[in-house]
Amino acid sequence: MNVHLLRAPDYREEHFGAVADLLDSFQMPGWNFKRVEPYQFPDEVLFYFWSQDREEPDTQEYKTMVPWDILFGLCKHYRKQNNIPDNEVVVLLTTKKNELNWFSSFDKSRNIFIDTDDWEPYFKNCHHKFPVAHEIIANCLQQAMNLNIANMRTEKCIHMITRGCMNDFCGHKPDIAMKMRTADICKDCMQRLMDCGVQRHIVNAASEAFEGLRKRMKYLESFDWANWEGIIKVNSRRQIIFPELDNLEIPMNPLMKTLYLFYLLQRKNNKRGVSRTELLNYREELLKIYLVVSGHERHTQFISNEHLPLKEMLERIDELISTVNNSFNEKKSRIKDAFEKNIGENLAQAYLIKDVAPAEEDKKGRALAIELAPEKIIISENIQLSPLNWPLPPFPFRMSRTDKTALKGIRNGN
Numbered sequence: 153m154n155v156h157l158l159r160a161p162d163y164r165e166e167h168f169g170a171v172a173d174l175l176d177s178f179q180m181p182g183w184n185f186k187r188v189e190p191y192q193f194p195d196e197v198l199f200y201f202w203s204q205d206r207e208e209p210d211t212q213e214y215k216t217m218v219p220w221d222i223l224f225g226l227c228k229h230y231r232k233q234n235n236i237p238d239n240e241v242v243v244l245l246t247t248k249k250n251e252l253n254w255f256s257s258f259d260k261s262r263n264i265f266i267d268t269d270d271w272e273p274y275f276k277n278c279h280h281k282f283p284v285a286h287e288i289i290a291n292c293l294q295q296a297m298n299l300n301i302a303n304m305r306t307e308k309c310i311h312m313i314t315r316g317c318m319n320d321f322c323g324h325k326p327d328i329a330m331k332m333r334t335a336d337i338c339k340d341c342m343q344r345l346m347d348c349g350v351q352r353h354i355v356n357a358a359s360e361a362f363e364g365l366r367k368r369m370k371y372l373e374s375f376d377w378a379n380w381e382g383i384i385k386v387n388s389r390r391q392i393i394f395p396e397l398d399n400l401e402i403p404m405n406p407l408m409k410t411l412y413l414f415y416l417l418q419r420k421n422n423k424r425g426v427s428r429t430e431l432l433n434y435r436e437e438l439l440k441i442y443l444v445v446s447g448h449e450r451h452t453q454f455i456s457n458e459h460l461p462l463k464e465m466l467e468r469i470d471e472l473i474s475t476v477n478n479s480f481n482e483k484k485s486r487i488k489d490a491f492e493k494n495i496g497e498n499l500a501q502a503y504l505i506k507d508v509a510p511a512e513e514d515k516k517g518r519a520l521a522i523e524l525a526p527e528k529i530i531i532s533e534n535i536q537l538s539p540l541n542w543p544l545p546p547f548p549f550r551m552s553r554t555d556k557t558a559l560k561g562i563r564n565g566n
């Protein structure tokens with residue numbers, strides 16, 4: 153089943169990306185999700201989409217109720233412009249409310265819309281991408297089995313009495329939330345899917361994805377956040393992630409990552425804290441880490457110290473460890489911001505580079521460390537620090553003006 157995921161202009165790019173990434177994270181033989189991004193709808197198509205805000209007489213709040221044909225119209229426009237075959241599915245993701253306030257719906261031409269808004273209150277600790285991904289898969293099957301949503305009372309495969317099937321009728325978001333936590337595909341609906349020519353492996357893949365979504369949501373919902381101290385991992389792609397939080401990444405630039413990974417390795421190997429002034433003793437190690445996190449590790453094998461990008465990297469490391477420079481404090485504080493923004497101030501505490509017990513303070517200054525338990529730190533085996541095969545020039549290293557100009561030339565493609 154080919155499914156085109158289309159982002160309505162009101163839906164944020166990063167949310168759209170999160171939903172598409174989640175769908176991609178499941179092995180779903182027979183399913184092919186294609187994210188259409190970026191897609192520019194022409195103004196005349198968007199005019200009616202944007203012009204549905206109206207003021208409610210009682211509350212004076214602006215409410216949007218977009219008619220279904222306008223939502224399906226966006227799908228149709230994309231379909232027509234790109235010659236999408238009739239047997240492929242187009243799914244529009246939008247935060248706009250539709251005229252009947254359904255969570256999602258489909259038409260007879262394999263166009264689907266999903267309301268992505270207001271899910272979070274029903275799923276404690278869960279991103280809305282989970283219910284939205286569930287709705288996408290369910291709607292694809294429902295349109296393929298020609299579910300008659302216009303005549304729900306006579307449609308045998310819409311169950312007014314709950315039976316733990318994706319086609320149980322749910323009038324409210326709390327009901328649908330309950331359904332996602334439990335339901336699969338019942339025998340009758342399975343038969344109907346087969347009768348409509350949907351291949352067995354496609355239905356099985358959907359069933360397994362439902363199960364996968366359920367497991368991840370259950371895990372997130374059962375969290376005792378107050379005492380949570382989860383595993384932090386540096387994966388083979390040099391990303392800093394929380395495997396237990398659905399691989400949530402803490403974004404950092406290579407130099408922030410270098411500093412963070414250095415302290416993470418110290419802690420993992422049960423070494424003592426390292427003060428600001430002592431960092432100078434770890435100059436070579438920091439450079440090796442920098443090479444690894446920026447994907448240059450193999451260069452340590454053959455590049456001489458004449459190599460310009462390498463010289464620039466060394467200069468940045470020397471700025472980082474220099475006590476007369478602000479680079480260290482700036483990176484340390486940006487690392488703190490990145491954690492706090494992604495997992496909140498309280499949970500972030502265990503992962504920050506901090507002053508350790510004053511007892512460790514000596515004439516070299518107060519030691520800094522990450523206080524997380526070493527067994528909570530995982531570093532991918534692919535991350536290996538290779539020896540440098542050239543001697544480091546004296547500290548502090550500064551690039552010459554000629555080198556800088558030459559490097560700029562390389563960057564500009566001269």
Ligand SMILES: [Zn+2]
Binds near residue numbers: 309311319320337341
């Ligand atoms: Zn059913």
